[in-house]
Amino acid sequence: MGADPRVIAVIPARWDSSRFPGKPLAEIRGRPMIQWVTEQAGKARSVSRVIVATDDERILKAVKKFGGTAVMTSMDHPSGTDRVAEVAKEIDCEIVVNVQGDEPLIPPENIDLAVAPLLSDGSVGVATLMMRLHTLEEMFNPSIAKVAVDHRGNALFFSRAPIPYNRDEWPRKSLTGEGFLPQGGPVEGYKHIGLYAYRKSFLMEFPRLKPSKLESLEKLEQLRILENGHSIRVVETGQNSIGVDWKEDLAAIEKILAETSN
Numbered sequence: 001m002g003a004d005p006r007v008i009a010v011i012p013a014r015w016d017s018s019r020f021p022g023k024p025l026a027e028i029r030g031r032p033m034i035q036w037v038t039e040q041a042g043k044a045r046s047v048s049r050v051i052v053a054t055d056d057e058r059i060l061k062a063v064k065k066f067g068g069t070a071v072m073t074s075m076d077h078p079s080g081t082d083r084v085a086e087v088a089k090e091i092d093c094e095i096v097v098n099v100q101g102d103e104p105l106i107p108p109e110n111i112d113l114a115v116a117p118l119l120s121d122g123s124v125g126v127a128t129l130m131m132r133l134h135t136l137e138e139m140f141n142p143s144i145a146k147v148a149v150d151h152r153g154n155a156l157f158f159s160r161a162p163i164p165y166n167r168d169e170w171p172r173k174s175l176t177g178e179g180f181l182p183q184g185g186p187v188e189g190y191k192h193i194g195l196y197a198y199r200k201s202f203l204m205e206f207p208r209l210k211p212s213k214l215e216s217l218e219k220l221e222q223l224r225i226l227e228n229g230h231s232i233r234v235v236e237t238g239q240n241s242i243g244v245d246w247k248e249d250l251a252a253i254e255k256i257l258a259e260t261s262n
Contacts, residue, residue, distance in 0.1 A: 006094035007115055008049045009041040010087050012080035013101040015056035019245055024059050024101055026244070028253055031066070033244065034059060036104035038068045044111035046119070047097065053087045079221055081196075082207050088200055095119070096203050098196040100243060104253055106195070107239040114197040117153075117233045125202035126225060127233040128155075129193035131240060136181050138191060145192040145220055147234055155232040158192055158220050192222075192234075193241060202230070 013024040013034050020026070024034040034052060041050045052063045052070040055077075063070035077083045081098060088096045095118050097111055110129055117127040130147050133139050139146070142160040150156055157163060169185030198206070212227035214220075225232055242252060 003048045004046050004095075004115075004119065005048045007046050007097065007119075008051060008088070008091060008093045008095070009044065009047045009097040009099050009111065010084040011037055011041065011050065011052045011099045011101045012083040013052050013054045013056075013059050014075075014080075014083070015054075015059060020247055022058075023244065024054070025062055026247070026250060028104055028250060029257065032062050033104050034063060034101055035066045035068065037099060037101055037106060038063070038066075040104070040106045040108055041097075041099045041111060043108035044097075044115075045108070046112045046115045049091075049093075050099075051087055051091075052101075053083045055083070081203075081221065084198075085203050085207055088198075088203055094200055096198045096200055098198065100194060100241075102244045103241045104244065105256060106241045107237075110193065110195055110237050110239055110241060111197075113235045113237055114195050117235060118197055118199055121233075124233045125199045125230060127197045127235060128222070129195050129237045130190035130234050131193055131237055133187050133189045133191050136185075136187060139187055139189055140181055145194075145218075147190050147192045149190075149234045153234055155222075155226060155234050157226070158218070158222050160218055160220070162189065164189060190234075190236070193237060194243075195241070196222075 017023050025032045038050050053073050054060055055073055055075040060070045071087050073083050073086045084098045114127050117124045138144055139162045145158055146163050147158050148156045148163050166185050170182035209224050209228045212224045215223040
């Protein structure tokens with residue numbers, strides 16, 4: 001797969017964050033995190049352009065300083081997807097990849113995997129990724145979104161709860177106990193990797209979709225798509241991508257870089 005002029009990547013990057021203000025400009029080995037993300041996205045073989053969508057002049061200037069492309073957007077967007085849609089609206093393209101701005105080591109191959117279904121199947125409006133779970137700790141961790149798919153690879157549901165629940169292998173216990181985990185049994189499930197590729201026509205429709213009940217309960221934006229009757233194609237990947245939510249998470253990134261550079 002070579003770079004396709006129909007495919008662009010947009011990285012939403014806002015300054016304000018309750019957990020880590022100014023996160024896009026956090027330095028990793030002397031370079032701002034947004035530069036790492038931009039450069040990784042640029043390595044994806046299917047992507048022809050990478051654009052940072054920001055609401056802050058400091059981020060805009062930093063991106064331009066390292067030679068990247070950045071666009072100022074409204075400060076009033078309720079989500080990163082809305083910010084991406086504002087930028088994509090003005091660009092001649094067919095497929096838009098929403099690349100999270102806090103994953104400095106995002107595998108370029110994951111971007112290509114997410115794009116592939118939209119290039120091969122005109123009926124696919126949005127695609128995302130999943131990765132097999134291996135431990136009960138992951139399955140029962142509410143900070144990890146899980147996904148169940150049908151035989152075609154379309155998402156049936158996303159949840160912070162353990163899905164599917166292994167009724168026969170996991171003994172029944174109260175879920176109210178502190179640190180509850182069932183004992184033993186195989187883990188047959190997938191976690192959701194929050195990378196999305198949209199057909200532009202669908203992305204333009206997304207901001208008009210009404211926020212949904214399940215979305216508000218689970219705090220998972222992708223449920224809005226399912227509840228409004230649309231499909232999400234989910235592709236399996238074997239490569240994880242670590243997000244930076246807190247300053248302390250930068251140490252994990254530095255550790256990975258140290259291990260891979262040796």
